[in-house]
Amino acid sequence: MxxxxxxxxxxxxxxxxxxxxxxxxxxxxxxxxxxxxxxxxxxxxxxxxxxxxxxxxxxxxxxxxxxxxxxxxxxxxxxxxxxxxxxxxxxxxxxxxxxxxxxxxxxxxxxxxxxxxxxxxxxxxxxxxxxxxxxxxxxxxxxxxxxxxxxxxxxxxxxxxxxxxxxxxxxxxxxxxxxxxxxxxxxxxxxxxxxxxxxxxxxxxxxxxxxxxxxxxxxxxxxxxxxxxxxxxxxxxxTAEARADGLRAAATLAESTAGGPVPPVVPAVLDGTDAGLDSAVVDRALRMVAGVVAPGTVWTLVTDDRRVRDRLGESAPPQGYGTAALLDCAPPGPADGDPGVLIRFGADLHRLRAALAAEGLGSAVLPAPSGVLGATLLLSYPPGPAAGL
Structure with missing residues (x-):
């Protein structure tokens, strides 16, 4: 040519x-x-x-x-x-x-x-x-x-x-x-x-x-x-606009299970065994917020199917559809009448939910187990339709 x-x-x-x-x-x-x-x-x-x-x-x-x-x-x-x-x-x-x-x-x-x-x-x-x-x-x-x-x-x-x-x-x-x-x-x-x-x-x-x-x-x-x-x-x-859009999404983070049943973390594999949640995904989110949350805040991931189902009761997903995972969250110490501790804990909890959303994990806030100060996050993967993510 x-x-x-x-x-x-x-x-x-x-x-x-x-x-x-x-x-x-x-x-x-x-x-x-x-x-x-x-x-x-x-x-x-x-x-x-x-x-x-x-x-x-x-x-x-x-x-x-x-x-x-x-x-x-x-x-x-x-x-x-x-x-x-x-x-x-x-x-x-x-x-x-x-x-x-x-x-x-x-x-x-x-x-x-x-x-x-x-x-x-x-x-x-x-x-x-x-x-x-x-x-x-x-x-x-x-x-x-x-x-x-x-x-x-x-x-x-x-x-x-x-x-x-x-x-x-x-x-x-x-x-x-x-x-x-x-x-x-x-x-x-x-x-x-x-x-x-x-x-x-x-x-x-x-x-x-x-x-x-x-x-x-x-x-x-x-x-x-x-x-x-x-x-x-x-x-x-x-880049600046994408960051601003992400901050807006974090500020309006919805309950991933709102208005519907609890979604499974992942579908069960064909033989019926639980495929489980990749804890590395949660670890990345925890590391992301580690430097900005109150020191001593405790996070405990619960993925055992039996324990999760016992705690969720009737809200647990049907058998054969995988499991939901729970992430127990507790502030560094008792509030002792100081509302600032719980206010800071609530902000830190939202930071973690935003970090989880960035990893593709939807979450919903549940009460902590009876007698425990804190809250529990119900994790879903992929995010539920109400998450908007």
Whole structure:
């Protein structure tokens, strides 16, 4: 494969209502079928009128920009100083929702195209119908990357080719079956186009020639195929935001068995013997809080099935469904009329429940055995549905 990356020169400034297909075709009459047209999203936004008026400077400008950002934000992701990382209504996670103040009059801000895939489809159709070239179109913009310095161009909209080249099911030269390899080729092509476009050269369009033999017969799924589903996103929040979310979860920790029967710790194995609770999980939670609870606080884990069932009585889970485990908790000494001891113990008990939840163990607070100062935690694994974890 031989690739050429060619700048499209002479397009000039783009204003609202301009016909991008005419501007591009006039500047690049050499377009061929199968070329990949990489178009900077900013000129698409300008042509579509995706601009907003803002004050030129001062606090009024910052306030107006913040208001615009709020309107373009579907979900905040992270905040550091004046930097805002957000998820746009398109699903993209970007700094400042892609709002741009460069290469535009200072009284305006440029927003991302409303629907970049639709913009790519419309531009492809216009070039094919009016100018006779069947090309693929990528609408590109600049993004940062987690864990890496520097920016690169990526695809926001695509028409005429798949966004992803799927290698799953293929076998490599060593006989290994590929299970997860999916290459975001449109991002790679967008990055290649940026090499000849630059940021200050006013070259908003590039052509990558040689990658496609021919554009696809239809427009394809577009760049929407690149947006990761929330359930598969392992890094949905910034570190500070994830920590804050965890603290909120700890502050509102629910009883894992509330509103339902006591769940088993784990299912019993097929021969009917008790699979038991991995005490190492509890040990990790205890070590986590060891340095912050009152010195001398006593924790006693009870996993013996017979002892647990005797103490739970009718609340014990049915035979054959595993066991519940108990964790007896006692303050360092008698309260002796000092309510502060019990208040501190209650706070320490909640700290432990939060640590157990972090290990995937749900818990519910039960009274301690008769005549014993303290409380008992009923442990469940996995957490009961009311735990919210």
């Amino acid at each position: 031989r690739l050429e990356v060619l700048p499209v020169l002479g397009i000039g400034d783009v204003t609202e209502g301009d016909d991008l297909s005419a501007l591009i075709a006039t500047a690049a009459p050499w377009l061929r079928d199968g070329d990949v047209l990489v178009v900077t999203s900013k000129i698409v936004s300008k042509a579509e009128g995706r601009l907003v008026e803002v004050p030129i400077d001062g606090p009024e400008r910052e306030a107006a920009r913040a208001e615009v950002l709020a309107g373009e934000t579907a979900r905040p992701v992270a905040r550091r100083g004046s930097t805002r990382i957000v998820q746009t209504h398109h699903g993209f996670v970007m700094a400042s929702a892609g709002i741009d103040a460069s290469n535009v009059d200072r009284s305006r801000l440029v927003l991302l195209p409303k629907d970049p895939d639709a913009s790519a489809r419309a531009l492809r159709a216009a070039i094919r119908e009016r100018h006779g070239a069947d090309v693929a179109v990528i609408i590109s913009d600049t993004m940062g990357r987690p864990w890496r310095n520097g920016l690169t161009d990526v695809a926001l909209g695509v028409a005429g080719m798949p966004a992803v080249r799927d290698h799953r099911g293929e076998v490599d030269p060593y006989g290994n079956k590929l299970n997860i390899t999916q290459m975001a080729v449109v991002d790679e092509l967008a990055g290649a186009g940026e090499l000849v476009k630059g940021k200050c050269d006013q070259v908003p369009v590039a052509v990558v020639r040689g990658y496609l033999g021919a554009a696809g017969p239809d427009d394809g799924l577009g760049a929407a195929a690149l947006v990761r589903n929330a359930e598969h996103d392992l890094f949905a929040l910034g």
